[in-house]
Amino acid sequence: MNKKVLLKDVAQHLGVSTALVSYVVNNKEVKARISPGMVKKIRKAVVQLNYQPNLIAKSLKSGRTNTIGLIVADISNPFFSSIARIIEDEARKQGYVVIFGSSDESAEISQDLINVFLNRQVDAFIIAAAENTEKQITALQKIGIPVVLIDRYFPTIDVDSVHIDNFQAAYNAVELLINNGRGKIAMMAYDTGLPHMQERKSGYKAALKANGIRFSNEWLCEASHQNIANEVATEIKKLLYPVLKVDAFLFATNTLAVESLKIIYHLGIKVPEDLAIISFDESDAFDFFYAPLSYVSQSLEDIGKGAVKLVIERIQDGDKICSTIIVKEKLVLRKSSGEK
Amino acid sequence: MNKKVLLKDVAQHLGVSTALVSYVVNNKEVKARISPGMVKKIRKAVVQLNYQPNLIAKSLKSGRTNTIGLIVADISNPFFSSIARIIEDEARKQGYVVIFGSSDESAEISQDLINVFLNRQVDAFIIAAAENTEKQITALQKIGIPVVLIDRYFPTIDVDSVHIDNFQAAYNAVELLINNGRGKIAMMAYDTGLPHMQERKSGYKAALKANGIRFSNEWLCEASHQNIANEVATEIKKLLYPVLKVDAFLFATNTLAVESLKIIYHLGIKVPEDLAIISFDESDAFDFFYAPLSYVSQSLEDIGKGAVKLVIERIQDGDKICSTIIVKEKLVLRKSSGEK
DNA sequence: TTTTTTGGCTTAAATGATTAAGCAATTTAT
DNA sequence: ATAAATTGCTTAATCATTTAAGCCAAAAAA
Numbered sequence: 001m002n003k004k005v006l007l008k009d010v011a012q013h014l015g016v017s018t019a020l021v022s023y024v025v026n027n028k029e030v031k032a033r034i035s036p037g038m039v040k041k042i043r044k045a046v047v048q049l050n051y052q053p054n055l056i057a058k059s060l061k062s063g064r065t066n067t068i069g070l071i072v073a074d075i076s077n078p079f080f081s082s083i084a085r086i087i088e089d090e091a092r093k094q095g096y097v098v099i100f101g102s103s104d105e106s107a108e109i110s111q112d113l114i115n116v117f118l119n120r121q122v123d124a125f126i127i128a129a130a131e132n133t134e135k136q137i138t139a140l141q142k143i144g145i146p147v148v149l150i151d152r153y154f155p156t157i158d159v160d161s162v163h164i165d166n167f168q169a170a171y172n173a174v175e176l177l178i179n180n181g182r183g184k185i186a187m188m189a190y191d192t193g194l195p196h197m198q199e200r201k202s203g204y205k206a207a208l209k210a211n212g213i214r215f216s217n218e219w220l221c222e223a224s225h226q227n228i229a230n231e232v233a234t235e236i237k238k239l240l241y242p243v244l245k246v247d248a249f250l251f252a253t254n255t256l257a258v259e260s261l262k263i264i265y266h267l268g269i270k271v272p273e274d275l276a277i278i279s280f281d282e283s284d285a286f287d288f289f290y291a292p293l294s295y296v297s298q299s300l301e302d303i304g305k306g307a308v309k310l311v312i313e314r315i316q317d318g319d320k321i322c323s324t325i326i327v328k329e330k331l332v333l334r335k336s337s338g339e340k
Numbered sequence: 341m342n343k344k345v346l347l348k349d350v351a352q353h354l355g356v357s358t359a360l361v362s363y364v365v366n367n368k369e370v371k372a373r374i375s376p377g378m379v380k381k382i383r384k385a386v387v388q389l390n391y392q393p394n395l396i397a398k399s400l401k402s403g404r405t406n407t408i409g410l411i412v413a414d415i416s417n418p419f420f421s422s423i424a425r426i427i428e429d430e431a432r433k434q435g436y437v438v439i440f441g442s443s444d445e446s447a448e449i450s451q452d453l454i455n456v457f458l459n460r461q462v463d464a465f466i467i468a469a470a471e472n473t474e475k476q477i478t479a480l481q482k483i484g485i486p487v488v489l490i491d492r493y494f495p496t497i498d499v500d501s502v503h504i505d506n507f508q509a510a511y512n513a514v515e516l517l518i519n520n521g522r523g524k525i526a527m528m529a530y531d532t533g534l535p536h537m538q539e540r541k542s543g544y545k546a547a548l549k550a551n552g553i554r555f556s557n558e559w560l561c562e563a564s565h566q567n568i569a570n571e572v573a574t575e576i577k578k579l580l581y582p583v584l585k586v587d588a589f590l591f592a593t594n595t596l597a598v599e600s601l602k603i604i605y606h607l608g609i610k611v612p613e614d615l616a617i618i619s620f621d622e623s624d625a626f627d628f629f630y631a632p633l634s635y636v637s638q639s640l641e642d643i644g645k646g647a648v649k650l651v652i653e654r655i656q657d658g659d660k661i662c663s664t665i666i667v668k669e670k671l672v673l674r675k676s677s678g679e680k
Numbered sequence: 681t682t683t684t685t686t687g688g689c690t691t692a693a694a695t696g697a698t699t700a701a702g703c704a705a706t707t708t709a710t
Numbered sequence: 711a712t713a714a715a716t717t718g719c720t721t722a723a724t725c726a727t728t729t730a731a732g733c734c735a736a737a738a739a740a
Contacts, residue, residue, distance in 0.1 A: 004483075007697060017720050022698060032699090033717060055459045056405065057696035059396045060725050067439075067460075075428065081421035085442060088415065092441070097456060099407075099439045101432070102425060116437060119395045120407075143344075258624050265628070284598050284625035288605070346726065357690050362728060372729090373687055397726030400695050684739065691732070698724080707716065 005051045014045050021046070025053065059121065068311060069117035070100040071110060072128040073225075079254060079281050079300070080128065083150065086304025087126060094312055096123070105192070105225040107132045114140065124311045128152050131192050146314035150307045152196050158322045160314060162306040164329040166196045169296045170203030171210075172331055173250055173278045176294075178211045180338045182248035182276050185213070186239050188232065188260050189252040191222035200252050200280070219246060223256065232259040241267055244274055248338075254281035261289055272338030278331070294337035302327040345391045354385050361386070365393065399461065408651060409457035410440040411450060412468040413565075419594060419621050419640070420468065423490065426644025427466060434652055436463070445532070445565040447472045454480065464651045468492050471532050486654035490647045492536050498662045500654060502646040504669040506536045509636045510543030511550075512671055513590055513618045516634075518551045520678045522588035522616050525553070526579050528572065528600050529592040531562035540592050540620070559586060563596065572599040581607055584614055588678075594621035601629055612678030618671070634677035642667040 007025070011018040016038070023032035024042040034042075045051075059065045068091050072080040088098050099122065101113035110130045117125065124146035129137065134154050140147045141159065149161040170187075177185050187204045190197050201220065208215045218238065223231035239245045240263070251257035257279035269275050271291040278294045279286065286293035306325040313320065333339055347365070351358040356378070363372040364382040374382075385391075399405045408431050412420040428438050439462065441453035450470045457465065464486035469477065474494050480487045481499065489501040510527075517525050527544045530537050541560065548555045558578065563571035579585045580603070591597035597619035609615050611631040618634045619626065626633035646665040653660065673679055 018697080019699075019720065019722095020718090026698080028699090033719085035718060038718080052455070052459050054400075054461065054696055056396060056399045056461045057725090058698080060394075060400050060696080060727090061698050063725075065396065074425065075415075076418065076422040076425035078416065078418050078421070081418070081424075082416040084421075084440075085414065085416035088440065088442060092456070097439050097441070097460065099437050100424075100428065101437075102428060115392070116432070119392050120437065121394065121396045258627075261628060284623055285628045287598075288601060288625045288628040288630075290628075290630050344726095347728095348726080358727080359690065359692095359729075360688090366728080368729090373689085375688060378688080394726050397695090398728080400697085400726080401728050403695080682740080684737100686737070687735090689733085689735105691730105693730085694728085695726100700721105700723085702721075703719085705717085705719105707714100709714070710712080 004054070005049045007051070007053070010042070010045050010049055010051050013049060014041060016042070021051075025051070063121070064123055065121045066096050067120070067122045068096050068098050068308075069113070069120075069122040069125045070098050070127075071103055071113050071117075071125065072100070073105050073130065074102045075100055076102075077255065078283065079151075082300045083128075083304045083307075086301055087308055090305055090308035094308070103130045105130045107136070111136055118145070124148070124315055126150060126307045126311055129154065129194070131194050144318055146311055146318065148307045148311045148314070150303055152194050153324070155195055160310040160322050160324070162303050162310065162325040162327060163196060164296075164298050164327050166199035167203035167206070169280070169329045169331075170200040170250065170252075171207040172203075173296055174204050174207035175211065176331060176333075176337060177248040177250070177276055177278060178207065178213065180248075180276060180340065182338070183213060184216075184219070184246040185248040185250065186219040186221060186246040187250045187252065188221045188223070188236065188256045190256070191224050197252060204250055223259075228255060229259050232256060233263050236260050236263050237267075240264065240269060240275070244269070247274065248276040249278075251277070251279035254279065254283040254286075257281070257293065257295075258283060258285050261285065261293075265289070272336050276338040277336040289336070291336045292334040294331065294333045294335075297330050297332045299327055299329075344394070345389045347391070347393070350382070350385050350389055350391050353389060354381060356382070361391075365391070403461075404463055405461045406436050407460070407462045408436050408438050408648075409453070409460075409462040409465045410438050410467075411443055411453050411457075411465065412440070413445050413470065414442045415440055416442075417595065418623065419491075422640045423468075423644045423647075426641055427648055430645055430648035434648070443470045445470045447476070451476055458485070464488070464655055466490060466647045466651055469494065469534070471534050484658055486651055486658065488647050488651045488654070490643055492534050493664070495535055500650040500662050500664070502643050502650065502665040502667060503536060504636075504638050504667050506539035507543035507546070509620070509669045509671075510540040510590065510592075511547040512543075513636055514544050514547035515551065516671060516673075516677060517588040517590070517616055517618060518547065518553065520588075520616060520680065522678070523553060524556075524559070524586040525588040525590065526559040526561060526586040527590045527592065528561045528563070528576065528596045530596070531564050537592060544590055563599075568595060569599050572596060573603050576600050576603050577607075580604070580609060580615070584609070587614065588616040589618075591617070591619035594619065594623040594626075597621070597633065598623060598625050601625065601633075605629070611676050616678040617676040629676070631676045632674040634671065634673045634675075637670050637672045639667055639669075 007018045007021050010021045029039045091098050103110040110133050126148050128150050129152040153161040153163050205215050221235035280296045347358045347361050350361045369379045431438050443450040447470050450473050466488050468490050469492040493501040493503050545555050561575035620636045
C-alpha cells in the first residue's frame, strides 16, 4: 500500500521547491520563467514518480470541483439513464464528472439532493425538476450556481432549459389520430402541475377543439407517480371496460404507456382497429407490442448535449442571459396509430 | 450572490475560535469539554446563519470523500441503471454519493475512468468489470482502495464480488427447455472471455451433455459488443433461415435478446411452437413480445444492496478477507419457453 | 497554603495544492 | 561605473476545515 506521490515528493526528489513543480505541472513554466533545463528535469521526475495531482486539494484552492450534479426523477428510467449517458460523455470531454441523484418526483428529496451536492461544491446542476421546486431553482441561481433544466421547465422563472415543444408535440399527435379517423380520443397523463405535462394536456385539448371535437372530461385519465400501476389500471378501465368509450389513446410518457399497454393487452383490445395509440418517449416495449407503437420521439442526444453545452456556457459566464433550447421532436409512425 | 457561510463566520459572529464551533458541529463537545451554555449558543448560531460545512475542505483534512465510483459497461442499459438506482439509495443512506462512468466494455476506458476517479479521491469502487481488467482491479487493491465487483467477476483474483451462479442459471434454463421437449438448443452470447459469460456458456453445454444431447458448434452464436445488431442478425439467421436448424434459444443478456427478438419477429417464426426461448435479465420488451419471454431473473436489489454492504465493510476494514455474495437467481416462466 | 487537577477555551499546525511576492545573481541600459 | 531590468528560483499566504497542544483560571487535593 505505497502511499500517494505528492507535489512535495517530486520537489524533494529534485531538491527544488513545490512551487516550481506546480508551475510545470500546470504548464505555467513560461509565465513563471522557469529554465528549459529545469522544466525538462521536472517533467521527467513527474512521469518517473507517476505524480497524480490531488484534485480535492486543487478544488479547495480553486473553488471549482469540475463536478456536475445531475438530478432526475429516477435514474433507472431508461429515458433518464439514456440522457445521463449522453451527459456523462459530454461532461467528461470537458473535464467534468457527474454525480447523480433520483428525486422520485419529490420536492423534499430534490432539496435534500441539492443540499448534499452543494455541500460537495458541485460547480453546476442539471435538473429534471420535480413539481414545486421553482424556489429551489431560483435559490441556486441566487447563490450563483449554474442550473440547467432538462425535460421539465418553469415558464415563471428565467433559467437555462432544454426541452421539446410539448404543446405542439401533443397537438400533432392528436391531430394525426383525428386524421386517421378517430373521434373519441383519450389521454393518459400524470396528475402533476408540471408545465411540460400541462402543455401536453393543453396541446391534446387544443387539437380536439381545433378539429371540432368536444372534449369530454372523462377522456383525461390521470395517475400519480406514487401509485402508477394501480391508478393507470383503474383509470383506463373506466374508458375501456366493459365497453370501449374511446377509439384512441395518447400516452404522455413511456412509463404510462407501458402500464397502460399491459391492461390493454390483458383486456384483449384490438390495436389499432378498435383503439389507436400514440405515446410520448420510447421503449423497447413499444417495438414488441403486437401493434408496434407510434411515438413522439425526443432526441435524447440533443437534450443531453444541449444541457452540457448550456451548463458549460453558464459556468464560463454567470451573467449571460438565459437560453432555452427547444429540441425538435418527431412523430414516428408505426402500426398502433392506425394509418390507412 | 451572498457567499457561503464559513466556520470562521460563525466563530466571528460569536467572538469565539473556529475550533470551538468545529467541535460542536461535529458533536465532539464532550470530548472537547465545552460548556453547555456555549454549546447551545453555537448550535443556535449555526442554525441561524445556516452554516453548511465545506465537504471539500473536510475531505482534504480527512482523506475521505464519502464518494463511491461506479463503473459499468453502459449506464443507459436498464440492467445497470436499475442497479445504479439501488446503489445510489443505499449509498446515500450511509452518507455516500455516487459518481458514475460507462466503460463501453473497453479496458482502456475503464482505466481512464479509474484514474479520473482516483484523482478525485473516491473512497471506493463498485465495478462491473470489462474484459482484461484484472490488473486494474488488483492495482486498486494494492494501493488499498476498496473494490467490489458486480455482475462480472474474476476467479483468478481475490476480490469482493456480488453475482449470481451463472453456470447453474444457464444449466437450469437449458434443462427446462429440454424437459419441455426441445432437443436442438442454441445460445446467443457475447464473444467475450469474461468469466460470467463463459460460465453461462459452460452451463448451457453441461446441461446439453447431461441430457445426452450432442452440442453442435454452430449452435453457439456469438456477437461482439461493438456491433451487436449486425452480428446478432447474421448469426441468428444462420440458424433460423431459410430453415429452422434449432428448436430453442437461450439468450445470454437482455440486449442480445432484444436484438434477436427483432429478427425472430421479422422472420415470422412461431414462439414457442417452433422456437422456445429463455433469456437472461429482464426487459419491458419481454412482456410485450407476442409470446411473453421466460427469463432468468437476477435480483438487482440484492446485487445493489450487496455491493454497497460489501464496499462499506471493506472501507471500514481494509484487511478483512474477501467475500462473494452469490445472489439467488430464479427462472420466471411464461409463454416463450413452451410449457405444456 | 501550596500543589495538582480540571474546565473551558484559544492557538497553530496540518491536509495538498496554487500563486503573488520576494530575493539574489546576472544581464542590459544609461 | 552605476542603475535598471531580467532571470530563475524560493518563501509563504491561502483555500476551509480538524484537532493536538497549550494556556489561564478556578476548583480540588495535599
